[in-house]
Amino acid sequence: KAGVTQTPRYLIKTRGQQVTLSCSPISGHRSVSWYQQTPGQGLQFLFEYFSETQRNKGNFPGRFSGRQFSNSRSEMNVSTLELGDSALYLCASSLGSAMTSSGNTIYFGEGSWLTVV
Amino acid sequence: SQKIEQNSEALNIQEGKTATLTCNYTNYSPAYLQWYRQDPGRGPVFLLLIRENEKEKRKERLKVTFDTTLKQSLFHITASQPADSATYLCALDFNQAGTALIFGKGTTLSVSS
Numbered sequence: 131k132a133g134v135t136q137t138p139r140y141l142i143k144t145r146g147q148q149v150t151l152s153c154s155p156i157s158g159h160r161s162v163s164w165y166q167q168t169p170g171q172g173l174q175f176l177f178e179y180f181s182e183t184q185r186n187k188g189n190f191p192g193r194f195s196g197r198q199f200s201n202s203r204s205e206m207n208v209s210t211l212e213l214g215d216s217a218l219y220l221c222a223s224s225l226g227s228a229m230t231s232s233g234n235t236i237y238f239g240e241g242s243w244l245t246v247v
Numbered sequence: 248s249q250k251i252e253q254n255s256e257a258l259n260i261q262e263g264k265t266a267t268l269t270c271n272y273t274n275y276s277p278a279y280l281q282w283y284r285q286d287p288g289r290g291p292v293f294l295l296l297i298r299e300n301e302k303e304k305r306k307e308r309l310k311v312t313f314d315t316t317l318k319q320s321l322f323h324i325t326a327s328q329p330a331d332s333a334t335y336l337c338a339l340d341f342n343q344a345g346t347a348l349i350f351g352k353g354t355t356l357s358v359s360s
Contacts, residue, residue, distance in 0.1 A: 134290075161346045173291070173336065173350035186347035220290050224346050234345045236281075238290030 132156065134223050134239035142245045148209040151242045153221030155202050159237075161185075161226025162204040164196060167218040167241070179204055180226045211246045218243055249275040251339055253351035260327055261359055268322040268354045270337035277339035280313055280320050281348065285334045294335075295322075296345070327358045 135154040143149050155162050163178035163186075175188040179198035196206040202223075208215055218241045224234045251272045260266050270280070278299050283291035297304045297313040297320065304311050310323040324331050334355045338348040 163346055163348075165350075172352035173338075175347055175349060178342070178347045180346070186342050188347075222290075222346075226346050235293050235296070236346060236348070237293065238283075240288075240290050 134221055134237050136219075136221050136239040136242050138242060139240065140243045140245075142247060143211050144247055145211055145213060147211050148207060149211060149244060150205055150207045151219055151221075151244075153204045153206075153223075153239060155204070155221075155223030156237055159223040159225055160202055161224045161234075162198055162202060163222045163224075163236075164204070164206050165220045165222065166190075167220060168216075173220070176206065208244075213246050216244060216246045249273070249339070249341060249349050251337065251349050251351045253335075253337060253354045255354045256352070257355045257357070259357045259359065262328060264327055266324040266327050266331070266356055266358070268335050268337075268356070270320040270322065270351055272318050272339055275339065275341070276315065277341070279340050279345045280311075281338045281340075281345070282309075282311055282320075282322050283336040283338060283350075285336060285353065291336055324356075327356075329358045329360050332356055332358050 137152045161180045164176040167173045178186040182198045193209045198204045220241045222236045222238045224236045254269045281296045282294045285291040295311045297311050308325045312321045334353040336353045338350045
């Protein structure tokens with residue numbers, strides 16, 4: 131089956147602009163989470179959506195927002211871009227229900243590389 | 248707040264040896280701890296999950312232990328191969344579904360032939 135698909139793969143934006151990244155989860159998966167990865171901070175949790183509702187939120191400013199659609203596809207938006215927002219943004223999907231005995235395996239996409247200049 | 252540390256940024260070993268990676272955490276009692284592999288420019292790939300009531304879990308050449316008293320997990324790769332060279336990340340959940348994770352910064356393993 132198709133994996134987690136993220137678009138676009140690469141993009142360059144200017145400070146002050148905004149950006150929208152898209153994620154299509156694996157078919158049947160209802161949980162979509164977003165992470166930011168930078169060399170200095172590593173992988174940091176942004177937020178998680180389950181059945182169109184934000185279920186968990188990381189410690190990022192309000193410039194970072196997201197949403198999930200009824201088909202489980204998700205978008206994240208970053209407004210008023212700063213140089214420090216340059217990073218690999220990763221989307222991950224899973225079934226998302228309460229942990230089963232086999233665990234809730236999480237599948238990551240290949241990420242969207244954002245460069246802010 | 249929760250903190251998770253992988254005590255080595257880099258680990259170099261020879262082919263055939265066992266690689267042991269360490270993950271320590273503080274200020275939290277996770278229900279699950281997970282290990283991922285990440286290759287350069289790629290997204291992380293799930294390897295193993297271990298629950299708080301499990302001491303050890305194995306998958307082929309991989310073994311994970313989980314000591315909730317020490318707040319530590321060890322990740323072993325036996326009979327290591329150059330293809331095992333990658334960055335390995337440990338992660339703990341902060342929601343019951345295990346879908347919201349805090350990651351360590353990773354250990355980059357290099358296996359030389």
